[in-house]
Every structure is written in structure tokens, then in C-alpha cells.
Amino acid sequence: SRTVITFGTFDVFHVGHLRVIERAAALGDRLVVGVSADQLNVSKKGREPVFSERERLEIVAALKPVDEVFVEESLDLKRDYILRYGADVLVMGDDWAGRFDEFGDICEVVYLPRTPAISTTALIEKISST
Ligand code: C2G
Numbered sequence: 001s002r003t004v005i006t007f008g009t010f011d012v013f014h015v016g017h018l019r020v021i022e023r024a025a026a027l028g029d030r031l032v033v034g035v036s037a038d039q040l041n042v043s044k045k046g047r048e049p050v051f052s053e054r055e056r057l058e059i060v061a062a063l064k065p066v067d068e069v070f071v072e073e074s075l076d077l078k079r080d081y082i083l084r085y086g087a088d089v090l091v092m093g094d095d096w097a098g099r100f101d102e103f104g105d106i107c108e109v110v111y112l113p114r115t116p117a118i119s120t121t122a123l124i125e126k127i128s129s130t
Pocket of ligand 1: 007008009010011016017019020036072091092093094095113114115116117118
């Protein structure tokens, strides 16, 4: 059986998140999702997520295509996570294209096209301007 792993913040969960998760799941038999820790977000994006890691984890864990979730504590642990969860495929949206090619020695690396015109940042701007 084929295990797929993907990572993300999944803050203010939207259809772009759902679609990448559905397409990732379709590439294997079991989908494991690493949800970025709050602290990782502060260092990565310079702000706290709207929803806490516990809330984001709870939402992602409840999705039908998702078999297992964990907190992604650091971007530098990707190789460890791939090995720990026995992933055969690493899937990321193509905003990360090329960034994880180094893991091609232990798994297949796939970048999927992002859903156009939707992002958490755009949503936050839209909501705060109304
Ligand atoms: N995504 C998408 N379409 C959008 C928005 C997001 O396909 N319109 C995808 C991203 O490409 C990513 C996933 O949804 O694969 C999660 O996106 P983010 O929550 O923005 O994740 P990010 O903060 O980039 O975290 O280790 C990597 C990081 O933890 C990824």
C-alpha cells in the first residue's frame, strides 16, 4: 500500500486546502498530514495563525481523505517525518515547486497546481475590509 504525506498550515480552512488534500489522497492508499505548529508560522510568515494548531489539527483530522495528522514542528524535520510515517510520496502545492526535491532519494516528490484566486491572506484582507 502507498502512503502519501503532505504539509501545511491550513489556517482559515478553505476550498484550496480541501482540493490539495483530496488530490494528495488520490495518489495513494493512506494520507498523513503534517499541520504546522503555531510557532513555525510565526517564524515562517511573521504572524500567529488565526486558528490555533489544536483547532487546525482538529479540522484537518476530521476530513474524509485524511487518515492521520501530526504537528509539524520544524521545516527542517521533513526527512524525519517522511521516514517516521513511511511515506512513499510527498505532495505539496506548486508554490513550493522545487523546494523539496532533495527528498527524491527516499520518496516520490509531487507538486500539485494551487487552486487559483484563493488564499488565507486574501480572505483575511477581504473580511477585514468589510
Ligand atoms: N494550497 C492550494 N491552493 C490554494 C492555497 C493553498 O493548493 N489556493 C495548498 C498549498 O499549496 C499547500 C496547502 O494548500 O500545499 C497548504 O497551504 P498553506 O496552509 O499555505 O501551507 P504553508 O503555510 O505553505 O505550509 O512544510 C511546509 C509548510 O508547512 C507548508
